[in-house]
Amino acid sequence: MNWKRFLLVVGAILIVLSGFAFEAKLLPFCTSSIERMPWLFEDVLYFVGNNYDIYQIVLKEDGSWGEIKQVEGEVNTLANEISPCVVRSGDDLVMYFARYSDATDYDFFRAVLDMKSGEWIGVTPVKELNTDTQEWKIWVNEGETLAYITTKGSHGGVAPVGGRDIWMSEKVEGKWTTPLNVAALNTAGDEWSVFVDPLGRIWIDGSREEVLGGHDIYYYDPQSKKIVHPGEDINTMYNDRSVWTDGKTLILSSSDRKGGAGSYDLYTVDLEGEVARPAVVVEAREEITATPGDLRASMDGKYVLEGQTVTVEGVALVSTGEWHDKANYFAIADASAGVFVYGAGFIEPFVRKGDLVRVTGTLSIVGYSTDIGSLVILPSGPEDIVVLSNDADLPAPKILFSDTSGAALASYEARPVMFFGKVSQYDNETIARGFAIDGSSDSGYDDSKGEVKVKFYSYAQIDISGLENGDYASVKGVLVLDKEGNYYVRPTEKSDISELQRNRLIFLSTVADRTLVAEEVPQEEGSEAGNGQILESAADRIFASASDGRLFLSAYSVGGTRAGNGPAIYEYIDGALVKLALPGEAEYPDVKGNKLVFACRISPDDLNSSWEIYHLDLESKKLQKLLASPSDEIEPVLSPDGERVVFSRQANGRWELVELETASGRESVIEVNAKSGDFSSDGGELVFQHLDESWDLVELSKLDSPIGLSRRKLLATPFDETSPAVNDDSNLIAFVADYRGKGEVFLLDTTTGEVRPLFAEVTESKNPFWIDAELGVAKRSETGWEMAIVEVAEEKIGPFEEVENFLHKPRLTSPAMVDLNEVRFEISLKEGFVPVKAYLQGGGRTIPVMCNGNDAIVTGSAAAGLYDLRIVARSASGYHSWVEPKSVYLGDSSRTVRIVQLTDIHLGLAKKPENREGFIKLLEGAKSEEPTMIVITGDVSDAAQYYPDDYAFLRSALIEHAECPVFVIPGNHDSQRAGKVVGKEVWTELFGELYFGFEWGGWRYIFLDTGDSDYGLVSGMVSEEQMDWLRREVGKDRKKTVLFAHHNPFDTRWSFFEKESNRQELVEVLEGGNLMLALFGHRHSDAIDYHDEILAITTRKSLEGSALSYRLVILDREGIVKISQELPKASKSM
DSSP states (O other), X not given: OOGGGGOOOOOOXXXXXXXXXXXXXXXXXXXXXXXXXXXXXTTEEEEEOGGGOEEEEEBOTTSOBOOOEEOOBSSOOSSOEEEEEEEEETTEEEXXXXXXXXXXXXXXXXXXXXXXXXXXXXXXXXXXXXXXXXXXXXXXXXXXXXXEEEESSOBTTBOOSSSBEEEEEEEETTEXXXXXEOGGGOOSSBEEEEEEOTTSOEEEEEOOTTOSSSBEEEEEETTTXXXXXXXXXXXXXXXXXXXXXXXXXXXXXXXXXXXXXXXXXXXXXXXXXXXXXXXXXXXXXXXXXXXXXXXXXXXXXXXXXTTSEEEEXXXXXXXXXXXXXXSEEEEEEOSXXXXXXXXXXXXXXXXXXXXXXXEEEEEESOOSGGGBTBOEEEOSXXXXXXXEESSOOXXXXXXXXXXXXXXXXXXXXXXXXXXXXXXXXXXXXXXXXXXXXXXXXXXXXXXXXXXXXXXXXXXXXXXXXXXXTTOEEEEEEEEEEOXXXXXXEEOOSGGXXXXXXXXXXXXXXXXXXXXXXXXXXXXXXXXXXXXXXXXXXXXXOOEEEEETTEEEEEEEOSTTOSSSOSEEEEEEETTEEEEOOOSSEEEXXXXXXXXXXXXXESOTTOTTOOOEEEXXXXXXXXXXXXXXXXXEEEEEEEOTTSXXXXXXXXXXXXXXXXXXXXXXXXXXXXXXXXXXXXXXXXXXXXXXXXXXXXEEEEEEEOTTOTTOOEEXXXXXXXXXXXXXXXXXXXXXXXXXXXXXXXXXXXXXXXXXXXXXXXXXXXXXXXXXXXXXXEEEXXXXXXXXXXXXXXXXXXXXXXXXXXXXXXXXXXXXXXXXXXXXXXXXXXXXXXXXXXXXXXXXXXXXXXXXXXXXXXXXXXXXXXXXXXXXXXXXXXXXXXXXXXXXXXXXXXXXXXXXXXXEEEOXXXXXXXXXXXXXXXXXXXXXXXXXXXXXXXXXXXXXXXXXXXXXXXXXXXXXXXXXXXXXXXXXXXXXXXXXXXTTEEHHHHHHHHTOOSSEEEEETTEEEEXXXXXXXXXXXXXXXXXXXXXXXXXXXXXSOOOEEEEEXXXXXXXXXXXXXXXXXXHHHHHHHXXXXXXXXXXXXXXXXXXXXEETTEXXXXXXXXXXXXXXXXXXXXXXXXXXXXXXXXXXXXXXXX
16 A cells, blocks of 8 residues: 555745836825825825825826825724725725724725715625635725735635735625635735736735845736746835736835835836846746545645645536536546536536546635535636547446435535435425435435435526426436535436336335445433533644554544534545544544544534544444543554553543453543553553653553553653654654654654654654554645655664764863753754764763754753763764763752852963862862852963863863863963964863853853953953854843853953953943853952942952862842852862
């Protein structure tokens, strides 16, 4: 079975970039207020002006303009009025416009001009064109027969392609028809305005890929069927918006153009003087060639290709004119599926029943007004319908009982069907004619149960005068879904209806398809009403299960509404979805062999009905309710032996995981605050999600063991881990988490604890299930949600190439501070290296870390402590491994922060070997304070010639003795140059960052390199590069900030900076943030400086022979708790 046929790819729209050599001229009456949304009618220009009222100005015969004034009458109110559209309709002059209200946002209204008073009167809402969401721009033609609008809302159950779309409506018998989405013009973004010029070009504005400014103007060329971008002669880097044009002159509104009068101004462009530039294709859209069956793929709550331009071939089931006398309305089908065709406003070309026809148009469910809901192709004109040949073989009609379930009838929409039965509700007098026919499977033809309607119109060449109520008849025709959600038969010619003898009717009952009749499920006595819990109806609700080569899935059909279009279960057979005939709404299938369990709600329209667990035997088709409960019960999963069902129950405001023994009916609660279970292949383990502070993954093992259950947490991070799916053949559990910002499927290796994403790029996905070694998921694509089958392959790592440290950060002296409630930190590698795997190691633990580019997430069971980071990376030359010691700290940032500052150690070990012991004592003394962190503020070494010994010792001492994060920044002695040795180069190679920052415990910590010079100047220096970084850090927010640096810019008693201008600039930048505390070294003595609200402290030399000291700082979320100078106490372990 080719599972991968499930993926459908939809192209993008063709956009052409062109340009015109002309000038946009500012209209002279524009003011410093707004002038926008122009509409010129004869010699009067209407537009939106100050306070969002509608104004007018007269264009005089000499080309000058009169005075601006508000339109008079009932149009302008205290609310906003926008989008004037003035046209002549018979003897009247009418204005369409939009008005704002708190209740409905913007809606469209219509007014008429009183010729005597000059006032606009009779303001009424245009109800057929309004939705409950923002209407914006309207264009109506002369005579009011055609309208184009833009809106954020939905019409006829069809949602917008993007945010705000363009829609089209016709006026029929005095009423506007349900607007159709003009999908060829719409994008995933907003189309704000629409205007149709005399040449048929449709002008729009929006922000497409080639946009020059915020919004640009485009037009659709009906000849080339391309969208044209007029280029930078009309469009600018600002906002260029709604237009009016007669094909010769263009008037547009544009904001903030150079030389403009105010914000939005009006400009004119002479289109007759245009010189076309060569067109450049930006993006191509291919028409989708499909079969009728392809059109019915529905994976995201609507048809996958809905709104797209499709080309389909099929045999015409009815001739032009039979179903509509003013539109080309017919159906085409092949042997497996059918679709309707509705050419609004034209009846050419004439199509005869039996013609092989090719049709191109937009796929929709909004076609003929009585049949909204049926899948239909909307051709834009007669040229989109091509008759390829005549006298093709018609598909044979499917003989059905009239009580066939609605779910089964959906498979035969737009296909030939045949019903038989007793006639009732006979009508041969009105325009809409027909009758009901009762040919139900129980042969009870007189009870009027399970009837199906037969409908046609008086202009059709169909005569039923020979029938009357009580007759028996057979009816052939095409199955249609009407706007009420009911199926009916529409005959195609006179011979489709004939009278029958009762014995013939009895014979036909033996050949009709009885398997499609909905099986009545007996109601168990004592069942109670549900608790009113309603599961959310969403387009992404696709659940599936596979076993023994069979795949079942549940998905919402058209629209995803509660009544009639809720979830149903399908079997995927040879590339097609076949809906199971099940009662009510059905979801959450799980299949093991020939047994299928699922959740079902029999009465979806009853708000008190609940979801219950059912079992279907796939061989005998026997359907059984497993238990009745007033609570919602969903997500059933069968044990491999089929003797138990575990499901999720929502009761008393929480979820609980319940086990049911199918033979005895005995049930027991496995765990509360738990749901979504899945068995291992032998049934010995059950994995599910459990709610603690977040959803975690838990495993119960030895389910059949007499010694009881073993429970362990598989994943417990601050993120939600949900929807586990077990594949113990590969030791993998698929699950859903939002580690990378969106909910997506990840894989947990149960042997190593490693977690990796299913897709390399962030891809919204959910509801995983296994098909042997492949994984099925519901996956969001450009067109919506779809079912995807993914081959799970693990990257083979090795052999390893030797390489020096490839880490930028974290490093030993700039470790990552990771909150246990966040478990996320940044890994930065040198250019050419890509992280593959990572682990934290320490305290006898190995904790897996998932790498996603530079983003690292601790997915294993995390415990507070300082850890080594082991990382595996890939480069062009192979795989590499590195361990950076004591470089990641996991802790609780809500606790009080204790900081020990050391400074000016000046090791100089070649001359002062005693400093080895002194520094170790200093560290041990610092540890006695139980610090959150230790900070060394520069001058680690004494001079450049001592770097190799001093820095190597510092690294080994920290690795051996530090039990908390240690942050080290360079001083001026650490930046010195001696021959070929440059302090900064040695520093970055051994320790990494020279300056950096992070947030912890409600504070921002900033570490500066004030020895920012390659020459090791004694005085301080901060480069412009570092200064720019600092501006960004302090400008992020008003978080309390503590600063660590070597040189103190606030101490003006001494000249501690190389340049006074550099010091002043640094102080100004620091003043721009919320700096509360700054700690420095360099001067080898204590000093305190107050600079406005900033407390600046210089700390004495920490290591001077046998004299040892350090600064202790204690912070909490409220502020500074304590600052003291300490002498080392007797060391004690942290």
